[in-house]
Structure formats: C-alpha cells, structure tokens
Amino acid sequence: MEVFERVFWAFGPCIDGFKHCMPVICIDGTHLYGKYKGTLLVATSVDANFQVFPLAFAVVEGENTSSWSWFLGCIRVHVTQRDGLCVISDRHPGIIAAMNDPNVGFTEPRAYHSFCVRHIASNLKTHVRSNDMRDMFKAAAYQRQKRKLQVDMCFIGEACTKAMEYIVQVPFTMWSLFHDAGRIYGICTTNFSETFNSVLKGARFLPIMSLVELTFHKVNRYFTLRRESSEAMSAQGLAYPPPKVTVILEKNTAKARYHKVDAYNRRLHIYQVITERGERLGSKGGHKHTVNFQLRTCACNKPKIFHLPCSHVLAVCVTYSLSERPWVDPVLQSEAYMNTYAPQFWRIPCETTWTQ
Ligand SMILES: [Zn+2]
Structure with missing residues (x-):
C-alpha cells in the first residue's frame, strides 16, 4: 500500500x-x-x-x-x-x-x-496575566504616529516591566503599524x-x-x-472603487470637512492641513499635518500604511479641486477587484467518488 x-x-x-x-x-x-x-x-x-x-x-x-x-x-x-x-x-x-x-x-x-497582533496580544495576556496589558499592547500596535506609539510604550513600561520585556523582544517592524513600511496594507x-x-x-x-x-x-x-x-x-x-474602500473614503471625506488647508508651497504641491478642535470627542485638535502631493505622503502616515488618501489629503483635494485617485493604490481599485475574480473555474474532469 x-x-x-x-x-x-x-x-x-x-x-x-x-x-x-x-x-x-x-x-x-x-x-x-x-x-x-x-x-x-x-x-x-x-x-x-x-x-x-x-x-x-x-x-x-x-x-x-x-x-x-x-x-x-x-x-x-x-x-x-x-x-x-x-x-x-x-x-x-x-x-x-x-x-x-x-x-x-x-x-x-x-x-x-x-506577526499577527492578536496572537502576540493573547500570548502577552497569558504571560503577564493581564487583560489591560493585552489591550494596551493592541493600542500601541495600531498607532500610526511615532509620538503616539512612544506615549503608549511609556505607559506600558510604567505599568508593567514584565510586559515591556516581553514586547521588546519582538522586533517593532513585525507588529507595529508605525514601523510598517506599507507592506501589510493595514492587515494586522x-x-x-x-x-x-x-x-x-x-x-x-x-x-x-x-x-x-x-x-x-x-x-x-x-x-x-x-x-x-x-x-x-x-x-x-x-x-x-470597491464598496469597502468607498466606505473608508467617505469616512475620511466627512472628517476632512473639519480641516483647514493652507497651501504653503503650491508649486511643489506641499500643503499644510490643520485639524479643528472638537472634531472628535476627546480630541484636542489643532494638529498640523504636512501633505506632499509629489511624494504622496502625509505626516499622519496613513497614506503610506493604508495606501489610501487620509482626511488631510482629501481636504486638500476638495479645497484645490485635485483628484484623490492617484492616492488610491491600484490593488484597491475596482479594476483589480474585477480582475481578481475574472478567472473561471471549470468542472473537475473526472470527479472522483473515491473514499478512504
Ligand atoms: Zn494625513
């Protein structure tokens, strides 16, 4: 046999x-x-x-x-x-x-x-026996800005040395969105x-x-x-674009209404966007983000990480009648979606009734 x-x-x-x-x-x-x-x-x-x-x-x-x-x-x-x-x-x-x-x-x-953030978080919880540490780690992993990640890490370090020791043995590039160079498209x-x-x-x-x-x-x-x-x-x-991308863009467009745009170098397509106070519950607002249309970057890091325009970029697009389309990665456009499922399946030629 x-x-x-x-x-x-x-x-x-x-x-x-x-x-x-x-x-x-x-x-x-x-x-x-x-x-x-x-x-x-x-x-x-x-x-x-x-x-x-x-x-x-x-x-x-x-x-x-x-x-x-x-x-x-x-x-x-x-x-x-x-x-x-x-x-x-x-x-x-x-x-x-x-x-x-x-x-x-x-x-x-x-x-x-x-690494899958949920897996590390759950192992961390088992290691230090704390749901709080698990949740704090998750929050840190999803931060897109250095400043916010540092605040979260300080918080963890002060609250639990053992958790901190566990986290830092895993390279940041393998779990932190801020350290991700746009490779995982936000799939954590x-x-x-x-x-x-x-x-x-x-x-x-x-x-x-x-x-x-x-x-x-x-x-x-x-x-x-x-x-x-x-x-x-x-x-x-x-x-x-595809439905879920549309939802994200609509959300960001709604947020963009609360932003103020200053062009500080229109020739180089560099803009400064200021978020308004009270835009979100608990948000202090007043943050400044530099958007560079040539390099396709925003100081919030979201376009690099998610490959989609953030609210700051969309605020500039609306103010100066620019297209947001170049900011949408080709793999997130509907053409990609259609091409993904265009290939046809054919019947298995001699479907077996073989059993073990
Ligand atoms: Zn931004």
Whole structure:
C-alpha cells in the first residue's frame, strides 16, 4: 500500500487572481480530526474589497519547520514569484525558521514577515496575566504616529516591566503599524484567514480526498459570488472603487470637512492641513499635518500604511479641486477587484467518488 506524506493544492483561478490582490499572504494551520489526523495549512490573501482570498492548501503531518518550509516552498514554485510579499502569521517557531531559510524563497527583500497582533496580544495576556496589558499592547500596535506609539510604550513600561520585556523582544517592524513600511496594507492579524478556515469547519472531519474536493467547490462558489457582485458594480457604472474602500473614503471625506488647508508651497504641491478642535470627542485638535502631493505622503502616515488618501489629503483635494485617485493604490481599485475574480473555474474532469 502506498501512503502519501503530504499534499499541496492550489487552484488555477486563485493563482491568476492573486496577481491582483494585496501583496499579503496570511498563513495558518488547523488540526484535522478525520481518520488520518494531520494538519491543514491554509494560505490566503486579501482582495481589493478587504475580503479574504483563498490561495493555497496543504495537509501535512503537523506544524514544524520542515512542513512549513515545504508549504511555503510549494507556494513559491506553484503559486507566486511576486516580490515584496508580506507573510502574516503567528509566532510558531516552524514558520519563523521557514521564513528565515533562503532556500524557501521568502527571505528579505523578496518577502517580509509580520506577526499577527492578536496572537502576540493573547500570548502577552497569558504571560503577564493581564487583560489591560493585552489591550494596551493592541493600542500601541495600531498607532500610526511615532509620538503616539512612544506615549503608549511609556505607559506600558510604567505599568508593567514584565510586559515591556516581553514586547521588546519582538522586533517593532513585525507588529507595529508605525514601523510598517506599507507592506501589510493595514492587515494586522490573521483574522482574515481564520474566517476562511471557519468556512471549512466541517471539512476537518473529512477524508483527505473529500477535503480537497470540498475546497474546490467552496472556492469555486466563493469566486462566482464575488465575480457577480463585481460585474454588477461595473454594470451600474460604479467603476471605482470597491464598496469597502468607498466606505473608508467617505469616512475620511466627512472628517476632512473639519480641516483647514493652507497651501504653503503650491508649486511643489506641499500643503499644510490643520485639524479643528472638537472634531472628535476627546480630541484636542489643532494638529498640523504636512501633505506632499509629489511624494504622496502625509505626516499622519496613513497614506503610506493604508495606501489610501487620509482626511488631510482629501481636504486638500476638495479645497484645490485635485483628484484623490492617484492616492488610491491600484490593488484597491475596482479594476483589480474585477480582475481578481475574472478567472473561471471549470468542472473537475473526472470527479472522483473515491473514499478512504
Ligand atoms: Zn494625513
């Protein structure tokens, strides 16, 4: 009898569609409960509408350096050669070792590694037995400005030395949005891929061949629904941008009404935006942000981190009738969304009824 050790699979439409997704890959493992046990490894990305995008699967014996290296290596060979990818995961030693192995294909600058903020926060909570420290760490991780991050870190340091010691052993670039160079598009957790895993919940009890087939049908359906919604969107003439991006832009536009714009170098397209007092409950306002249209930067750091125009940029756009479109990253535009789900699935030629 032949017994296989591991199996990796990825569907053609996912491989093609990923070219239009954010350059982010979330990886995660879940135990299987079927006859043969093992662990299901799943890689997902995020589409232009901030939805999880299924990318690749594997069944392996368990989570270790060898299995994670093999899975990531298969992704490099069969799924994507894209550079500048950011892999988001928990801090499993097997994943860290695989990411650091040059033979696997995910070392810098080809790829970067970020940790899921929720995982670190929950481990920190267990380590220091404090919900407050967990929440304070999360707040610090989501700060986009140096000043605010420093305030949060001081707060943690004063409140709990043990928590501080735990946090600083993890490099800032792997969890702090301020230190992120725009690589994770604001995707700070692996929640996205875990959502997809819950879609596969029942699958964890299935024989492996049925599991593969189930992922085929689930992913196929997933594509069909999103393809229809993106086509309906374009039929209505809502060519740009996808719904969730629109919501973010509308929110920022509403905030922009409370900003005052001074052009202090119109020739160089540099503007100063002052936020008004009382704009938000508890907000002191009166902050000055420099917006540079040539470099596409704002002192608030949000355009760099989220690849979308912040309220300060939108305030300038409204005041001087400038287009905000160049500030919207191509992977967040509706064309990318449509292209992501355009590839078609075809029926499996000889669908098996094979059971284990
Ligand atoms: Zn800004």
